[in-house]
């Protein structure tokens with residue numbers, strides 16, 4: 566891959582595949598979240614969350630509507646910054662650095678920590694220009710280098726074969742599932758370390774959903790992925806670790822197999838078996 570020198574194809578040190586996530590060592594963590602609380606005005610949304618997110622793994626946030634999953638995801642690349650109502654306490658470290666430190670540039674943080682939303686949001690421009698957009702802002706590349714990165718990003722998002730002969734068509738001529746993979750390609754082009762995915766398949770048909778799930782699994786060899794999903798089967802299929810939130814609190818966080826087959830708390834069991842939420 567062109568110009569991808571800070572990313573390796575090797576996976577992180579061996580992580581526990583069963584049991585509680587206290588087993589995720591700091592050295593294998595990408596994010597360390599400590600005592601994170603967040604409120605919208607007087608309404609609390611997150612309450613004293615402490616967890617580590619393992620590098621080059623897929624971590625799912627699950628829980629009933631309004632439990633704080635999206636709020637937590639958005640906190641990880643400071644998407645709340647523009648909301649003057651938001652009050653926050655606690656710390657979020659990305660690879661050892663507090664993301665709210667004065668020297669952190671928000672644009673660079675958001676390059677490192679990309680975000681894909683529920684509804685595909687390609688820009689009103691061609692397929693090629695969508696992927697080139699972030700690249701033009703972030704890096705000055707010659708056209709040939711830019712073309713290489715664009716091809717790499719579209720291949721990485723499993724879209725190249727479907728669009729290689731129509732790169733200059735409007736992005737809006739693609740299907741919903743293709744648009745979502747285009748948005749992922751656009752995000753990958755600037756070489757993030759982390760991809761935040763907020764219900765990325767909830768607006769898609771079952772075949773497009775499977776493609777997104779395959780893509781998520783394939784990307785973890787070089788990225789950390791964090792997925793918000795309402796779909797328990799999806800969390801079980803694609804994630805390595807699952808955090809169950811309820812009422813803004815972290816209730817249980819464990820290796821996905823362990824959480825789904827042998828939850829430690831009745832509250833978790835009630836949620837995953839559909840008796841709650």
Ligand SMILES: Nc1ncnc2c1ncn2[C@@H]1O[C@H](COP(=O)(O)OP(=O)(O)OP(=O)(O)O)[C@@H](O)[C@H]1O
Nearest residue numbers: 605608609610628629630631632633634635636637
């Ligand atoms: N911009 C906002 N202003 C005020 N309150 C908000 C805002 N965004 C979210 N909230 C509130 O914060 C709480 C957590 O919301 P959040 O969207 O994080 O939950 P969620 O688990 O992602 O929900 P869902 O699964 O329905 O998307 C909810 O009570 C919600 O109403």
